[in-house]
Amino acid sequence: MVLTLGIILTSIVVAASITWALKLLNWLWFKPKKLEKFLREQGLNGNPYRPFLGDLKDLIRVKRAKQQRSIKLMSDDTLQHIFMYYHQTLTKYGKNSFIWFGPWPRLNVADPELIKEILNKPDVFQKPLPETGKILAGGILFLEGEKWAKHRKIINPAFHLEKLKNMAPAIGVSCSNMVEKLKAMVSSSNEDWCEIDIWPYLEDLTGDVISRTAFGSNHEEGSKIFQLQREKAKLTLQLLQLSFIPGWRYLPTKTNRKVKATANELHSLLRGIIDKRLKAMERGEAIPADDLLGILLESNSKSNQEHGNKNAGMSIEDVIEECKLFYFAGSETTSSLLVWTMVLLCQHPEWQTQAREEVMRVFGNSEPCFEGLNQLKTVTMILQEVLRLYPPTPLIVRGSTETVKLGNLTIPRGVHLTLLIGLLHNDPEIWGNDAKDFKPQRFSEGVSNATKIQSSFIPFSSGPRICIGQNFAMIETKLALAMILQHFSFELSPSYLHAPSSMLTLQPQFGAPMILRSLE
Numbered sequence: 033m034v035l036t037l038g039i040i041l042t043s044i045v046v047a048a049s050i051t052w053a054l055k056l057l058n059w060l061w062f063k064p065k066k067l068e069k070f071l072r073e074q075g076l077n078g079n080p081y082r083p084f085l086g087d088l089k090d091l092i093r094v095k096r097a098k099q100q101r102s103i104k105l106m107s108d109d110t111l112q113h114i115f116m117y118y119h120q121t122l123t124k125y126g127k128n129s130f131i132w133f134g135p136w137p138r139l140n141v142a143d144p145e146l147i148k149e150i151l152n153k154p155d156v157f158q159k160p161l162p163e164t165g166k167i168l169a170g171g172i173l174f175l176e177g178e179k180w181a182k183h184r185k186i187i188n189p190a191f192h193l194e195k196l197k198n199m200a201p202a203i204g205v206s207c208s209n210m211v212e213k214l215k216a217m218v219s220s221s222n223e224d225w226c227e228i229d230i231w232p233y234l235e236d237l238t239g240d241v242i243s244r245t246a247f248g249s250n251h252e253e254g255s256k257i258f259q260l261q262r263e264k265a266k267l268t269l270q271l272l273q274l275s276f277i278p279g280w281r282y283l284p285t286k287t288n289r290k291v292k293a294t295a296n297e298l299h300s301l302l303r304g305i306i307d308k309r310l311k312a313m314e315r316g317e318a319i320p321a322d323d324l325l326g327i328l329l330e331s332n333s334k335s336n337q338e339h340g341n342k343n344a345g346m347s348i349e350d351v352i353e354e355c356k357l358f359y360f361a362g363s364e365t366t367s368s369l370l371v372w373t374m375v376l377l378c379q380h381p382e383w384q385t386q387a388r389e390e391v392m393r394v395f396g397n398s399e400p401c402f403e404g405l406n407q408l409k410t411v412t413m414i415l416q417e418v419l420r421l422y423p424p425t426p427l428i429v430r431g432s433t434e435t436v437k438l439g440n441l442t443i444p445r446g447v448h449l450t451l452l453i454g455l456l457h458n459d460p461e462i463w464g465n466d467a468k469d470f471k472p473q474r475f476s477e478g479v480s481n482a483t484k485i486q487s488s489f490i491p492f493s494s495g496p497r498i499c500i501g502q503n504f505a506m507i508e509t510k511l512a513l514a515m516i517l518q519h520f521s522f523e524l525s526p527s528y529l530h531a532p533s534s535m536l537t538l539q540p541q542f543g544a545p546m547i548l549r550s551l552e
């Protein structure tokens with residue numbers, strides 16, 4: 033009897049082990065090899081699959097080597113620098129190529145029509161974000177299907193133009209606080225100029241703006257949240273490299289433990305802000321009910337009233353996830369746009385002068401306001417050209433949920449697609465032979481006349497999942513830039529090292545030290 037039970041148990045264990053081993057073998061070898069064969073038969077090229085890490089080891093090596101160097105500001109290898117590994121792959125294997133992210137092949141896509149097709153079918157081409165992406169922030173950016181549609185519908189009104197117009201004064205307060213800090217720095221030096229790394233000031237500014245406008249929270253709360261978000265982003269990037277291993281993030285490694293601790297602290301801080309707002313609402317205090325947090329909480333109260341109706345609104349956990357996302361998405365991207373705009377205006381002082389003249393013509397010495405922003409034609413052209421050359425999100429990733437046709441290709445489930453926005457924006461076949469040059473005048477007749485193919489300018493993505501905050505970002509950037517131009521002229525410090533680095537957004541790896549001269 034005992035013997036029989038022993039045999040049965042052993043058989044179960046052996047059968048389970050064999051099944052598990054076969055699954056692992058399939059995941060690590062048979063499936064990737066099958067996908068590789070399928071892709072090669074269609075004329076697509078890339079390195080042969082190497083089990084487990086694929087091309088990741090090379091990718092990390094190239095990235096590390098890149099981190100140790102800067103490039104010449106005027107040279108045209110900015111793109112190579114940003115997309116070094118992709119660039120090497122494209123040079124070696126051509127436009128139709130792929131890179132191995134662990135056992136998943138990722139197809140490089142820089143064709144505007146294909147990108148448009150992918151972005152217009154969000155149900156088919158979803159975000160293949162490994163679980164690690166979700167540690168960084170949950171929220172709408174990472175949702176799919178019905179839940180995404182529900183959240184987008186709830187959040188959309190917070191970004192209507194009328195709401196944005198009402199937010200402009202609060203954005204103005206953050207901008208003038210930053211300008212005052214910069215002025216104090218300049219006046220504390222004995223000259224009328226001062227060398228300042230402008231990057232942390234711009235990061236603080238965009239963080240402060242989102243804290244104030246979306247959450248009505250103060251600067252101290254906001255900065256603590258950002259500090260934690262940045263820490264988490266840094267740790268997440270380390271994790272991303274191993275994120276293709278299922279369950280990796282649950283192992284008790286040092287990084288995983290740190291991520292968890294940071295996430296918990298962040299969660300309780302946000303919970304604190306939410307509770308404060310809920311109490312103020314209960315007391316009937318006059319608080320902005322139609323800022324983002326107000327809208328999210330209203331949806332939560334609707335969900336409570338219609339108990340059981342899961343389509344009614346958001347849970348408090350949903351609200352917290354959205355808060356985390358907006359603190360992140362609302363700041364990192366806009367600070368990136370601002371910093372590269374200032375760098376390029378240093379490199380092209382004639383455009384800095386033109387932009388300043390326009391700002392002075394429209395606003396004089398008064399504080400810039402929402403109503404005047406429409407008249408900033410030169411500033412708009414400059415920002416569009418910066419978004420073309422230095423897109424804050426230089427690539428985005430999708431994966432197919434089923435075997436699907438894409439142009440002439442058939443994309444099986446399990447193949448990921450890297451949409452190379454940065455390369456698309458720099459393609460000489462689309463933008464002309466001067467594609468690599470900073471020429472804001474190409475946008476003088478609007479986006480549709482700047483390029484042969486309309487869908488080739490997509491700094492904010494396109495299709496149903498286009499950036500929800502694009503108007504917000506443009507208003508904020510214009511207000512901030514206008515104020516900076518009114519008060520200072522700026523040039524790059526001799527210590528500036530040009531090293532655009534694509535972390536999650538495009539950032540200046542060694543900061544942006546500039547010489548600011550007071551114009552007063």
Ligand code: HEM
Nearest residue numbers: 173361362365366369424425428492493497499500501505
């Ligand atoms: C220059 C500034 C910005 C740029 C270049 C930018 C770019 C983008 C891009 C490329 C996407 C698509 C990502 C993907 O589908 O994988 C996106 C989505 C998104 N952005 Fe922005 N963004 C900017 C500013 C903002 C701001 C200020 C906010 C919020 C206040 C914001 C909130 C979002 C959200 C919530 C999504 C997800 C939308 C969805 O999936 O439905 N962004 N952004």
